[in-house]
Amino acid sequence: MSNLMSGAKMLLECLVREGVDCIFGYPGGVTLPLYDALYDHPLRHVLVRHEQNAAFAAEGYARATGRVGVCCATSGPGSTNLVTGLVNAMMDSIPLVALTGQVHSKLIGSDAFQEADTFGISRSCTKHNYLVKSISDLPGILHEAFYIAATGRPGPVLVDIPKDVFQAQGHYAPVSSIHLPGYKVYTEGHTGQIRRAAQMIWEAQRPFVYAGGGIISSGASEELRQFVEFVDVPAVCTLMGLGALPSRHPNFISMPGMHGSYAANMGMSRCDLLIALGVRFDDRVTGLLSAFAAHAKVIHVDIDPAEIGKNRVPDLPIVGDARRVLGKILKVLQELAPAEAPRNAAPRKAWWRQIRAWQQEHPLLPAISSSEIKPQHLVAEIDRISNGRAVVTSDVGQHQMWACQFIRFDEPRLWISSGGLGSMGFGLPAAVGAQFARPDKLVFALVGDGGFQMSIPELATIASHALPIKIVIMNNGYLGMVRQWQDLFYNNRLCGVELECFPDIEKLGAAYGIPGRVIRRPEELSPALNEAVREPGPYLLSVKVSPFENVYPMVPSGAAVSEMVLGPPQPVAVPK
Numbered sequence: 001m002s003n004l005m006s007g008a009k010m011l012l013e014c015l016v017r018e019g020v021d022c023i024f025g026y027p028g029g030v031t032l033p034l035y036d037a038l039y040d041h042p043l044r045h046v047l048v049r050h051e052q053n054a055a056f057a058a059e060g061y062a063r064a065t066g067r068v069g070v071c072c073a074t075s076g077p078g079s080t081n082l083v084t085g086l087v088n089a090m091m092d093s094i095p096l097v098a099l100t101g102q103v104h105s106k107l108i109g110s111d112a113f114q115e116a117d118t119f120g121i122s123r124s125c126t127k128h129n130y131l132v133k134s135i136s137d138l139p140g141i142l143h144e145a146f147y148i149a150a151t152g153r154p155g156p157v158l159v160d161i162p163k164d165v166f167q168a169q170g171h172y173a174p175v176s177s178i179h180l181p182g183y184k185v186y187t188e189g190h191t192g193q194i195r196r197a198a199q200m201i202w203e204a205q206r207p208f209v210y211a212g213g214g215i216i217s218s219g220a221s222e223e224l225r226q227f228v229e230f231v232d233v234p235a236v237c238t239l240m241g242l243g244a245l246p247s248r249h250p251n252f253i254s255m256p257g258m259h260g261s262y263a264a265n266m267g268m269s270r271c272d273l274l275i276a277l278g279v280r281f282d283d284r285v286t287g288l289l290s291a292f293a294a295h296a297k298v299i300h301v302d303i304d305p306a307e308i309g310k311n312r313v314p315d316l317p318i319v320g321d322a323r324r325v326l327g328k329i330l331k332v333l334q335e336l337a338p339a340e341a342p343r344n345a346a347p348r349k350a351w352w353r354q355i356r357a358w359q360q361e362h363p364l365l366p367a368i369s370s371s372e373i374k375p376q377h378l379v380a381e382i383d384r385i386s387n388g389r390a391v392v393t394s395d396v397g398q399h400q401m402w403a404c405q406f407i408r409f410d411e412p413r414l415w416i417s418s419g420g421l422g423s424m425g426f427g428l429p430a431a432v433g434a435q436f437a438r439p440d441k442l443v444f445a446l447v448g449d450g451g452f453q454m455s456i457p458e459l460a461t462i463a464s465h466a467l468p469i470k471i472v473i474m475n476n477g478y479l480g481m482v483r484q485w486q487d488l489f490y491n492n493r494l495c496g497v498e499l500e501c502f503p504d505i506e507k508l509g510a511a512y513g514i515p516g517r518v519i520r521r522p523e524e525l526s527p528a529l530n531e532a533v534r535e536p537g538p539y540l541l542s543v544k545v546s547p548f549e550n551v552y553p554m555v556p557s558g559a560a561v562s563e564m565v566l567g568p569p570q571p572v573a574v575p576k
């Protein structure tokens with residue numbers, strides 16, 4: 001049987017062999033041959049309404065499943081529109097393959113219509129990128145792209161394909177193994193360092209786990225649970241790691257960092273051993289780096305050697321896959337336990353008493369009012385309905401931080417948010433990808449009234465596929481997080497943050513055939529959310545919340561995390 005086929009068909013063949021069932025894209029002139037091949041191909045193509053959202057949707061898909069997300073765009077403006085999505089995937093280590101069309105090979109470099117140097121532009125925002133020069137390279141490059149995107153520290157890989165390569169005819173030979181001499185992934189961890197880690201863990205009197213997105217990427221949640229239970233160590237999960245340990249787990253404290261809880265940040269500050277697992281010591285977590293976990297020894301486990309010592313030099317680095325390494329550390333811990341565990345039993349008990357005291361002193365509790373809907377109340381209601389099981393995507397801003405504080409996740413891959421890049425407009429398209437990936441799941445897109453307006457075009461994608469996403473707009477009338485910073489650090493000189501002229505949500509929803517509703521009173525909140533969930537299709541709910549609420553606790557930028565501000569400044573009593 002001949003396997004002669006066009007480059008476009010070959011690409012689809014490669015995608016199928018990689019197990020891809022759905023791609024998010026937007027067509028154009030140079031990708032016409034690809035779309036022609038898609039015409040009668042079983043692979044599902046989801047037409048988004050902006051290429052940035054193709055990337056975000058593919059990221060939502062990847063985050064919800066752990067599989068590589070795929071997006072595609074045409075040359076020029078199509079591929080430049082992908083850039084924010086690529087950076088986002090890079091910052092959050094999301095496995096993504098971006099396919100872009102390029103002008104005919106003969107025209108490259110001639111400033112041809114819709115030519116952009118996609119290869120050059122994407123170099124700094126991808127884990128790897130390719131410009132395909134010949135159809136004979138196409139299958140090898142595509143399978144490599146999937147391999148690189150998914151292995152080691154996951155990330156985005158871009159494959160730029162000139163129109164003539166799509167059109168050329170070639171023989172497809174399945175690629176069975178990939179050899180990349182310059183690309184080495186160390187998964188196992190060094191045996192000696194693993195042994196040393198176990199010893200350090202038993203030697204510690206105040207150990208503390210700082211777990212991040214790497215736990216989720218490596219599928220190490222079960223190992224993490226066993227580890228924290230065996231050592232009985234308190235654990236925080238970063239924004240990227242929420243759900244890595246179930247939020248209801250007694251050892252889970254909260255998210256740490258700028259808007260983390262008092263107990264989480266005090267724990268980080270006062271521990272004598274910080275066990276950092278799949279994290280990158282992001283400034284939003286560490287605050288003032290020189291004061292971060294100042295008295296602690298640090299064990300840092302990460303698959304990416306470039307992360308080791310990037311921000312904080314660890315006392316014990318372990319390069320490896322978090323799942324493999326944690327499993328091995330646990331084995332050594334068990335081996336050493338009879339001799340070592342009793343040694344520090346008393347100080348560890350005292351450490352737990354201290355952590356529980358911090359939790360009680362300043363608990364994270366949602367503010368609730370009977371006269372207005374507090375934003376925290378809205379998030380707490382979503383948590384009530386989700387009960388740890390729904391997928392929640394978010395945009396960036398205050399609503400995102402309250403979601404991190406108050407929504408519980410029983411499992412990994414339920415919380416999908418733009419972490420490192422902090423890209424507004426992520427929530428809605430990410431929900432599209434997540435809902436395609438997990439049709440069985442209740443999906444909430446919790447968005448700000450600012451971020452929502454960046455992604456409104458995707459209402460069409462949602463409507464045309466009747467995706468049952470529950471879109472909840474936390475409508476405070478402002479670019480809330482920026483307003484909060486202007487309030488706290490710029491004498492409340494509010495400038496460029498008021499969102500006048502927000503669309504009438506009922507009419508907007510109706511324009512797309514999506515039921516929509518606005519609520520303003522606290523007693524409407526629970527019934528409206530229940531109604532949204534009962535609705536079999538999508539639902540658009542705008543919740544008017546108190547406009548001037550600020551997110552607390554807050555570590556002011558540049559301060560040590562132990563210097564967090566717990567609440568709004570109290571009015572000073574004027575002496576009579």
Ligand SMILES: Cc1ncc(C[n+]2csc(CCOP(=O)(O)OP(=O)(O)O)c2C)c(N)n1
Pocket residue numbers: 395396397398399400422423424425447448449450451452474476478479480481482
């Ligand atoms: C694309 C993009 N532009 C600008 C910002 C800066 N920024 C961070 S939070 C924020 C306000 C977000 O407002 P809104 O979506 O209404 O959410 P809220 O903070 O009110 O919950 C802005 C403008 C950003 N994160 N992303």
